[in-house]
Amino acid sequence: MVTIRQKLVSTLQAAKVTSGKNNAKKYIVIHETDNTNAGADADAHARLQFNGNIRAASWHWQVDANEAVQSFEHYWACWAAGTLVGNDQGIHVEICVNSDGNYNSALKNASSLVAKIMKDENIPIRNVVQHNYFSGKNCPRNIRNGRVSWSQFLQMVANAEPVQRRKTGTASRKYRILTGTFSNRKGAESVVEVMKIRFGWIAYVVQDGDKFRVKTGTFASEADAQSAENKIKVAKLAQVTYILVA
Numbered sequence: 001m002v003t004i005r006q007k008l009v010s011t012l013q014a015a016k017v018t019s020g021k022n023n024a025k026k027y028i029v030i031h032e033t034d035n036t037n038a039g040a041d042a043d044a045h046a047r048l049q050f051n052g053n054i055r056a057a058s059w060h061w062q063v064d065a066n067e068a069v070q071s072f073e074h075y076w077a078c079w080a081a082g083t084l085v086g087n088d089q090g091i092h093v094e095i096c097v098n099s100d101g102n103y104n105s106a107l108k109n110a111s112s113l114v115a116k117i118m119k120d121e122n123i124p125i126r127n128v129v130q131h132n133y134f135s136g137k138n139c140p141r142n143i144r145n146g147r148v149s150w151s152q153f154l155q156m157v158a159n160a161e162p163v164q165r166r167k168t169g170t171a172s173r174k175y176r177i178l179t180g181t182f183s184n185r186k187g188a189e190s191v192v193e194v195m196k197i198r199f200g201w202i203a204y205v206v207q208d209g210d211k212f213r214v215k216t217g218t219f220a221s222e223a224d225a226q227s228a229e230n231k232i233k234v235a236k237l238a239q240v241t242y243i244l245v246a
């Protein structure tokens, strides 16, 4: 079940990156971010918009494997479609494709979000469209490539689970683990390999001066991060570990 929250862009900033408050809200437009970088999740995209995206671009929602985050109320006419009609009549949903996320879960969460928006705004499923519908852009790319077909996605929308509003206070706080330093990259890389193969985690090497550390992908709760930390100690992968709030 996807949890949703708002991190709304200020009116001042919204005025710079939208055409104003007259969105006709006729369509729900599906996009993918095309950003496969580790960490390029819904929270990162929401923060980008919140902090003042320097690109002349905006979108209402970003959704990843963990959550959906709303940046703009639906009445804003965001700049996401590449055409006037798409911008003035669409509610835009960006699906994250970050490599440390899970695409299928992100898609499932997107389908729940779309079902909720359809209900809230009284939009029929025939008006759930791809970005491509307006501008011809190859977006959403993975869906258009057939990784999960468009008709399968629409079926997921039809069968979607309800969404859950995030309780305040726990707003999408996620945790990563950072290890102590390794004197050479090879040592850190071998730890990354073990984490991937044995534990199924995403992890990567980060340079720290002339030393190296290993940083994991995110864990959904502090308790998850603590149990992961314990696994690292038991497997003797690193002597020192830190839990970071992502």
Ligand SMILES: [Zn+2]
Residues within 6 Å of the ligand: 030, 031, 032, 080, 131, 137, 139, 140
């Ligand atoms: Zn797009």
